[in-house]
Amino acid sequence: MGRGPQWSLGQWQTVPAASRTPAGIRSSDFGTSYTKLTLQPGVTTVIDNFYICPTNKRKIILVSSSLSDREQSLFLSTDEGATFQKQPIAFLVETLIFHPKEEDKVLAYTKENKLYVSSDLGKKWTLLQERVTKDRVFWAVSGVDTDPNLVHMEAQDLSGGFRYVTCQIHNCSDKTLTAPFTGPIDHSSLTVQDDYVFFKATSTNRTKYYVSYGRSDFVLMKLPKYALPKDLQIISTDESQVFVAVQEWYQVDTYNLYQSDPRGVHYTLVLENVRSSRQAEESVVIDVLEVRGVKGVFLANQKIDGKVTTLITYNKGRDWDHLRPPSTDMNGKPTHCQPPDCHLHLHLRWADNPYVSGTVHTKDSAPGLIMGAGNLGSQLVEYKEEMYITADCGRSWRQVFEEEHHILYLDHGGVIAAIKDTSIPLKILKFSVDEGLTWSTHNFTSTSVFVDGLLSEPGDETLVMT
Template identity: 50%
Template sequence: MKTLRTNEVILILTKLYDFNLGSVTESSLWRSTDYGTTYEKLNEKLGRTVMSYLYVCPTNKKKIMVLSDPELESSVLISTDEGASYQKFRMNFYILSLLFHPTHEDWILTYSSDQKLYSSVDFGRKWQLVHEHVTPNRFYWSVIGLDKESDLVHLEAHSTDGRAHYVTCRIQGCSESSRSYPFPGHIDTSSLVVQDDFIFVQVTTAGRASYYVSYQREAFLQIKLPKYSLPKDMHIISTDENQVFAAVQEWNQNDTYNLYISDTRGVHFTLALENVKTSKGVEGNIMIDLYEVRVSQCILKLQGEKMTFN
């Protein structure tokens, strides 16, 4: 069951899973306009469609998108009135994931089951191929204030030789001649990270990994860890407060990581905390809870003595 709320409207998608068949056999979409007191079943408005996912546009809550079950058909149902009515559009590919643009409500990137990246500028009514052989979850919209074009996309794609490259292009004209390759040479698969002011990639040579960072779209520089550090794995945890928190697994660590913190440009790192216990998410990513604690200067009196600490 998935629940989405748009102002006073609440939408709930329920699915019936048949364990014998190993698939979803029925689904229902429910809508409430009185904060969940009563619900209307919308299946008649959607036709005989088994639904798999429900999305709300993050910049316009009135726009709803429902995806059909890809095992039965490939279609998308679109609503522009908070789910009261829907239009159905057929598709010639199967959607695995969606990424909405941070400011343009009708712009969407979608990743297909055959590793192709598509774009839409009319909220899913029509789709255009952007790039083939794209790495899963390694595509990003442009960042406001850093990228010149709002329709620019950053992605990691594989060339004919099987190597991964960092590619940028505009969604409406991503031909080979219009593509840019900001990092010279190939990168490790699933290493591209575009986050806030920073872009990170990894390159492994002769079994040893090197990490590179671009700050505010400047040229890439190699990340400098302390000389005693021999990393075999690195994950970007946070890029808040104009610095980078990274989890680095040393050659002698198995289920723990060391936390490092960088300078403003994300180039030079210093050790912040050793042997942090981690867990892995559903996609194998490292899970570390990081909390910011703001402490003001305090004055305590203990047995007549004044103590000041930060």
């Protein structure tokens, strides 16, 4: 097996468009050395974004603009970025969506709300549909949709209303569009996830939420009679069960969690008052986190009377418990933290303090291993960022650091790498080979450098990091 490419596109991801870095750099020896990408000799090429095929990492598409931003081209590679073929395009790409199973099929959503498809890795493009809603385009789901060439989308009709439509990429026109639901739906409400399709429809100031299971007919989602939702967010559709967050009419910055039957129709309340936050572009973030690697395990931050506390469930919400506090701190001193008045609390999806990232680290290939920043006490304190770890999926916890760190799991969690999350230059890396019980230090550079994070070579068994 050859080594895969390691990609670094300079600063263009984090700086304003006017100062994007003209070229990317590429490494094929795990970051030991880098070479500059020469896409067009003698021509300055600005890389806007890049996409790696999920089913064949050798296939890569770069999206580039001219310096005037009036033209775009694609650069296509089938050899991990060693060589590229330029492909001019007649539209401006907003995002590309690779097919989840078939490596040469790609959807392109444009800045003009049009949807194009290519079946040859971007060489030729065909217009599928106009007036398509951003982020409401979905490829067929393997094992659920019978046709792998089917595309689900939300599109605006000529009357201005929005519809849920599907079409086959090789035969897509206004005449061949299929409407699985005949009526109008609310703008930006379509979600296709696993066995389920969801959307909402509002008429005469009343909003109804619909679900289809296994691509069957749509039926109303049935919440308890006392529930009067003003918003509903899908949290999870794992294991043929829907987990949703519902904001009731009286709630401002919290949501209630509900759990469904297998068809996603009937719902039962499992946890009240999970905190929420309005982020950029009016998107909502619910402070509930699915623990990767172990099915049915979720962490949630509950907010009652201004106090935020962290809870965990092992059965997808039927039962919730507080996080058990460690009896000693990282120095072996007693914590004097005794339930029911004192527990461990973690920043999950975000932190109100801008200097705390609020990231909890879990990984599919390291089941049971969870690391996060937080504090001991009666509630979560926004400025506290002590680091805690569990190796038994939250049954017991230990403190490992006094400050927040960037974390990387290597070799199924057999090695944990950590580096302090700080704005000052660093040269020391910490690592543990015993699930955080003990830590060693390594000087990775002779001169201190600014560190944004840690990256690993793709693959669960790797011990290579950047």
